[in-house]
Amino acid sequence: MTLRSLFILGFSMILFGACKSYQKVPYFQDLHANSELAELTINNEYLHLQAGDKLNIAVSSSLTPEQAAQYNLPIQAARIGATGVYYGAQSSMPYYIDSKGNIDFPGVGKIRAAGYTREELADQIKKTLINNKLLNDAVVTVEVMNMFVNVIGEVNRPGRVTIDKDQITILEALSQCGDLTILGERQNVLVLRREGNTQKAYRVDLSNAQSVYSSPVYQLKQNDVVYVQPNITKQRQSTPWSNSWQNPSIYLSMTSVMVSVAVLISNLLKK
Secondary structure, eight states: OOHHHHHHHHHHHHHHHHHHHHTTSOSOTTOOTTOOGGGSOOOOOOOOOOTTOEEEEEEEOSSOHHHHGGGGOEEEEEEEETTEEEEEEEEEOOEEOOTTSEEEETTTEEEEOTTOOHHHHHHHHHHHHHHTTSOSSOEEEEEESSOEEEEEESBSSOEEEEOOSSOOBHHHHHHHTTOBOTTBOTTOEEEEEEETTEEEEEEEOTTOHHHHHTSTTSBOOTTOEEEEOBOHHHHHTTSTTTTGGGOHHHHHHHHHHHHHHHHHHHHHHHO
């Protein structure tokens, strides 16, 4: 093997290793310049309420505001001081969805909440108040107070992500955590979701747009867990010398040694 061949071989090994690593980093590699996301099957679903959700339900009425106030579960914090009792600002107690999926609403009783969106539950409560002739012009708003997902693993800021609207995608959750680190495995993101009495696992390939947008976990649900596992480079850091072979400088050094040995042998043979 000539010196030139040795040099070309070593340089090719370095380039191959670098290109192979780069291909695992970018997102949406299947999208081209003229790709249209409208052509993809996008899971576009609103979040539905579940047992255990804590709700803030506000009921108002312009005709009978004092009658509407009874549905807001008022609570007022009291503080005992040296000269008496002081009362703080009045707030509302939350409604809790019980294990059967219902809330206990004053003057009405059990109302089904689980399975509805916030807007659907508000409409259901409004119809119930009007049909029972409790409030003729009820205005109802529903807010979820404890809706979140957990993002762990190889992201820059792992932790709990609060859901403050009716939808949150896996991309939004990851962006709120500062995106994946360079050591995160983009082709195999795990999402754990509780469905009934079972825990189901889904896999998402962030390098493939079709995999992301058509996934049943593209729209996350409350209490989902998103886990970004470490890539092979990070996994190899757990053992000594394991990442050395991933470093291009190793191959450059090996090529340099091979060239030096070849030059030495060539000079000896000429003598």
